Amino acid sequence: MPHALPLVSAQSIGAHLAVEQDHGAVIRRSVLPGGVRVLTEQIPGMRSATVGAWVGVGSRDETPEHAGSTHFLEHLLFKGTQRRSAQDIAVAFDRVGGESNAMTGKEFTCYYARVIDQDLPLAIDVIGDMVTSARLDDADFEMERGVILEELAMSEDDPGDVAHERFTEAVLHGHPLGRPIGGTPEIIRAVTRDAVEDHYRQHYVPEGLIVTAAGGLDHDTVCALVTEALIRGGWDLTDDRAPLERRDPLAPVEASLVPQVRVNRDLEQTHVLLGTRGFRATDERRSVLGVSNAILGGGMSSRLFQEIREKRGLTYGVYSFGAPSADTGVWGMYAACNPANADEVERLLGTELERLAEGITAEELERAQGQIAGTTVLRLEDSYSRMSRLGKAELVQGELWSIGESLDRVRAVTADDVVALAADLASRERVSVRVGQLGE
Template identity: 40%
Template sequence: MTVQLHTLPNGLRIVTENMPGLKSASVGVWVMAGGRHERAEQNGIAHFLEHMAFKGTKTRSALQIAEQIEDVGGYINAYTSRETTAYYARVLEEDVPLGLDLIADILVNPVFDPAEIEVERGVILQEIGQALDTPDDIVFDWLQEAAYPDQPLGRTILGPVERVRAFTRDDLAGFVGERYGPDQMILAAAGAVDHDAIVRQAEALFGHLPRVRAADRAVPALFKGGEHRVLKPLEQVHFALAFEGPDYRDPMIFAAQIHSIALGGGMSSRLFQEIRERRGLCYTIFAQAGAYDDTGMTTVYAGTSAEQIAELATITVDEMKRAAEDMTEAEVARARAQMKAGMLMGLESPSNRAERLARMLQIWDRIPSLEETVEKIDAVTVDEVRRFGEDLVGRVGTALAVYGPAEAAPRLEEIRERLVA
């Protein structure tokens, strides 16, 4: 498998990876414009734009977009994160030109029809309502807000209802003008792809786009921590705890990820074994390490009953402290194996491979080889994992989000006191 890179004169970066033996491919454009690039009055607009992607262009109606991709058995979709908005298609080898043409049409020729804006506004308001009715989703939005209060990185991706109700066609077009320049885009393709053919087509589809005025950089993130508690008579208490972690480029990111896997990343992890298997206090519990351009978060989540939340929180804190002291070589080796296997098995999918290409190019401005990544995972030692765990529980910045019948749940101050005791 060969990774090839090319940059158009207007700054659009193109990266492809041919995967021999495949008959399908994934192709898409990743725009470096997500939730954290919005001003306060724009909160939710990146996601609104994603929804408008398939609602018609200057050359195709919404129905024609859907019919043309499905006529060839393909699939087209988009998503918004806090740092990226992605538009991508999965197609058979012979239909890669069609997939790329559709993606380009969506990005270059949107019409933002007022009638379609109103239809999609209603859809997004329904999505916001659904999120509010999904406790184990909304609790993470509240955790993000508690970790990064009054900052773009702490705001919800969907946006508040009042903003979504107010967005106009000019608002959508304005955000595109600010953030959708070719130098803010990465075209990534993987699978049964021909690099030279994709470059030629990309030049025809995107080469005429002018560079836009350099957009302001995202507001630097500052993990402050805090508490967000919502009492509601649900079946369970949803408990989420976060600590500041390393960013993408921090060498400790691999130790952070291995620590979170050993702590709560699988059935053999400490939290799962102690809290679910031995004590039966919950059905779901996990830990994960996420990262952004300039910060990161290690998160622990669990759902349990009102009667058991105090015990669950106490044991969670105690297990985190214990992991910082006596994490074993066997646990670290198992976590390394899980991390490598998860990455390598996932990258057998052309969609995941294209996603990795775009992500690595965004972070490093190059594509590290899989061998290089595996070497960094294998190089993480037990001492590094323990040291990371010790630093984690010793940090002042901690965020807590609790939702449900949580009267007995400990306050953030109590958790902090137990962590450092």
């Protein structure tokens, strides 16, 4: 049976790990000179390949003077390097039918490209060039400032986004994780190019870089291509530096909860969120949380959907969710409804959580486990998802379960496990957020 890849044991230079996965896939991990980590998953028969360059720095890591820099860099790295213009970067991927993008999170930034297997050397070269040699031109900086402000304005026009942002801020009030990933308009207007460049020079370094790739590839070839691209970009990979340590999952979380947040908007619906502090990404109950969410609010057969939409017709969309971080997390339930029904919907959200803590049926447990098994396998049917799974495991968990092992852990969840976790969540102080017409 395939086993987990114990990533924690390979922090030293030159360390290598290799573990066979499901259906002949093989995951390998190497630590290159300079502390660069490279993880690959070779998948037999797959003609696509996705490569990602991860920096374990997100919005939570910004100092006051660097506020907004993480998201700014996501934009600026596509604006050109010492070797390529912004158009050159775009044309490089368009010419081979590939796609490239980036994502900024609260704890990481990732730049990635998906191509057919034969064009993986091109993708590694371009992504490596962007990471090592971003130009950060003054004119580009000011232009992207306007683009980011438009992006924030678009998000502010989406009441669902607003509700979720306010919810996270309320659950982790006063903590860096409670800040919006993209910053605020005030922060983006105030940040300077010098501050963003300083953030770039400080964090985009070999010992902080993780390169992950999945699909039709060879691990040793990927390591060689990554090394060549980084040296070509001017990075020194001769030092015997160890990779940066992962975040401490047991670090104290100094944050408060704001019990109630109300945002008055002239909308047809009121967006309701009810939840609390959740669990960190390495919590041993994470498989239990997945099963619990599937039963409570994870699909059309879930309790929230059946009770609030199907039986009462009070909402179109309703669900529960968990958003873990390295050392903490948020957990909540969401619904959008007629403003006149907001009180009733919020009451029902709380009631269904409390009912979950009273017990579940054997049929519900079996259905939830089957749902998770299917979605897990289907979600990992492409090279991008496999690449992303490698990066997040390396950054946070310190190990990577095979798909089979993940499913075994889900099947091992019992009804008592679900009830105990629901009781834990139900006992915690709750946060209530509403965005929309609030009435008197």
